[in-house]
Amino acid sequence: MSTLTEVADTHGSRITWAAVDTWVVAKRHLLHLVRRPDELLGTLMIPVMAVAMFGFVFGEAFGVAMDVPGSEYREFLLPGLFALTMAFGIGNTTISVAEDVRGGVLDRMRSLPMSPVAVLAGRALADMILAVVELSILLALGTLFGWQAHLGLGGVIAALGLLILLRMAFSWVGILLGLLVSGPEAAMKYFALVFPLAMVADTIVPTDLMPGWLAIPAEWNPLSSTVIATRELFGNTAGPATTWVGEHALTMAVLWPVAIIAVCLPLAMARLRRLGR
Amino acid sequence: MITDEPAIWTQGLRKSYPGRGAALDGIDLAVAPGTIHGLLGPNGAGKTTTVRILATLARLDSGQAWVAGRNVVHDRAGVRARIGVAGQYAAVDEVLSGRQNLEMFARLYRMRAKQARQRSGELLERFGLVEAADRAVRGYSGGMRRRLDLAVSLIRSPRVLFLDEPTTGLDPRSRIEVWDAVRELADSGTTVLLTTQYLEEADRLCSRITMVDRGRVVAEGSPAELKSSVGGRDLDEAFLLLTEGA
Numbered sequence: 001m002s003t004l005t006e007v008a009d010t011h012g013s014r015i016t017w018a019a020v021d022t023w024v025v026a027k028r029h030l031l032h033l034v035r036r037p038d039e040l041l042g043t044l045m046i047p048v049m050a051v052a053m054f055g056f057v058f059g060e061a062f063g064v065a066m067d068v069p070g071s072e073y074r075e076f077l078l079p080g081l082f083a084l085t086m087a088f089g090i091g092n093t094t095i096s097v098a099e100d101v102r103g104g105v106l107d108r109m110r111s112l113p114m115s116p117v118a119v120l121a122g123r124a125l126a127d128m129i130l131a132v133v134e135l136s137i138l139l140a141l142g143t144l145f146g147w148q149a150h151l152g153l154g155g156v157i158a159a160l161g162l163l164i165l166l167r168m169a170f171s172w173v174g175i176l177l178g179l180l181v182s183g184p185e186a187a188m189k190y191f192a193l194v195f196p197l198a199m200v201a202d203t204i205v206p207t208d209l210m211p212g213w214l215a216i217p218a219e220w221n222p223l224s225s226t227v228i229a230t231r232e233l234f235g236n237t238a239g240p241a242t243t244w245v246g247e248h249a250l251t252m253a254v255l256w257p258v259a260i261i262a263v264c265l266p267l268a269m270a271r272l273r274r275l276g277r
Numbered sequence: 278m279i280t281d282e283p284a285i286w287t288q289g290l291r292k293s294y295p296g297r298g299a300a301l302d303g304i305d306l307a308v309a310p311g312t313i314h315g316l317l318g319p320n321g322a323g324k325t326t327t328v329r330i331l332a333t334l335a336r337l338d339s340g341q342a343w344v345a346g347r348n349v350v351h352d353r354a355g356v357r358a359r360i361g362v363a364g365q366y367a368a369v370d371e372v373l374s375g376r377q378n379l380e381m382f383a384r385l386y387r388m389r390a391k392q393a394r395q396r397s398g399e400l401l402e403r404f405g406l407v408e409a410a411d412r413a414v415r416g417y418s419g420g421m422r423r424r425l426d427l428a429v430s431l432i433r434s435p436r437v438l439f440l441d442e443p444t445t446g447l448d449p450r451s452r453i454e455v456w457d458a459v460r461e462l463a464d465s466g467t468t469v470l471l472t473t474q475y476l477e478e479a480d481r482l483c484s485r486i487t488m489v490d491r492g493r494v495v496a497e498g499s500p501a502e503l504k505s506s507v508g509g510r511d512l513d514e515a516f517l518l519l520t521e522g523a
């Protein structure tokens with residue numbers, strides 16, 4: 001019979017335990033992907049298909065509309081697709097959290113002496129690790145299609161950092177939604193809502209080609225800041241920064257995700273506590 | 278450590294869900310340490326609600342509740358470190374294997390990786406899950422799932438164990454295995470609060486029984502006392518008389 005060790009409740013040990021618990025929960029989600037390789041493949045297919053469809057099927061036409069060759073449009077496009085892929089991750093996060101609420105695993109975790117925030121933060125960490133895998137694939141694919149970063153490794157690392165930060169923010173959005181929806185089926189039905197988030201932004205079509213009323217939300221879409229900032233960091237084609245957001249893209253690419261996390265994390269924690277009512 | 282102080286003690290436990298009447302309407306419970314205490318009642322009586330409140334999973338509206346000497350409202354961490362819960366529905370990860378489930382929850386119970394592996398191995402053996410240990414839980418039978426759920430709740434040898442209908446859906450052999458495990462636990466000093474629909478189960482396992490109906494306690498006593506209180510021969514009669522529409 002194992003004895004119960006009293007966990008000293010100092011501030012430092014609490015943070016250490018929260019980190020350990022977060023990693024254990026993250027590992028669970030990563031094991032899911034390993035045990036269900038078809039699902040992992042499905043997840044990775046989204047960015048691959050996006051590159052293929054937008055880069056080549058629509059690419060030439062968009063190039064014409066922008067008055068540039070298709071190859072130059074692809075220069076413009078790939079940073080957009082990186083961010084778009086981060087946004088599409090929301091769907092999986094929401095569904096998986098909703099499944100955990102339904103299946104009782106969240107309840108079980110709530111009855112354990114573990115760190116409450118780790119119950120949810122583990123999912124966010126797993127999402128960020130998955131984002132690294134997705135981005136690596138996208139970078140490789142992009143390079144294969146002639147896309148490249150022009151400003152050296154530092155720029156690439158900074159850009160990837162911004163993308164992963166964005167994914168972390170979207171992960172918390174997905175976690176909150178997963179705790180709010182009535183079940184995984186509902187989460188799947190709402191999935192279409194990701195499209196405007198991912199596309200009414202400076203991702204696939206430059207905002208100056210959009211009708212005026214659409215350009216404004218597109219410009220203030222958190223994705224746009226990240227996309228513009230990463231285009232700058234990669235040294236990829238971008239129109240002249242004529243808008244306020246465009247001029248402050250780098251700052252906004254940090255502020256937006258931080259603000260999203262600052263709102264969604266506490267709301268998700270409050271919701272988790274209230275799950276038992 | 279066993280003291281005379283009740284392992285579970287509640288007074289005037291009340292809870293209602295928005296838009297419905299009271300789910301619990303003043304439940305008083307006192308469970309002696311190291312005993313198996315039954316919570317019996319028809320569907321919707323409030324058994325699961327009581328267990329969830331005591332396991333810190335749901336909030337109470339009013340009343341008081343102590344588990345293993347810790348206040349359920351004010352010292353949730355203290356309660357959580359001393360309890361095990363096996364809910365009405367097996368709360369295990371369907372995608373992971375049985376072993377991965379046990380190791381993950383053991384880590385979350387703050388065991389070191391090595392200790393977690395060792396403890397998982399012990400529990401797999403004890404609950405006859407060694408052969409299925411590395412298969413996904415999705416492919417387990419209902420009985421195997423419940424046994425895994427029970428194993429998870431025992432990882433840290435809890436002082437107080439809540440079992441919400443632990444044998445529902447089990448075949449007779451699995452049921453007897455669960456009973457043996459529960460008895461063994463009580464013998465080693467664990468206090469068990471058990472809800473069940475099977476009166477035979479309560480009769481065999483429990484030293485005392487609390488009958489609830491519509492969120493209220495309608496009777497309390499040893500199985501023998503409950504039977505004689507209605508002049509009946511078995512618990513079924515007592516159950517029907519005590520909870521009948523009243």
Ligand SMILES: Nc1ncnc2c1ncn2[C@@H]1O[C@H](COP(=O)(O)OP(=O)(O)OP(=O)(O)O)[C@@H](O)[C@H]1O
Pocket residue numbers: 294295297300318319320321322323324325326327365
């Ligand atoms: N999450 C909830 N929201 C609203 N009402 C609830 C909720 N959970 C339980 N109830 C209500 O509270 C009452 C008690 O339910 P509870 O699940 O505790 O009963 P029970 O004794 O466990 O029943 P069973 O034998 O069917 O498991 C019921 O009327 C039920 O409808």
Ligand SMILES: [Mg+2]
Pocket residue numbers: 324325326365441
């Ligand atoms: Mg119940």
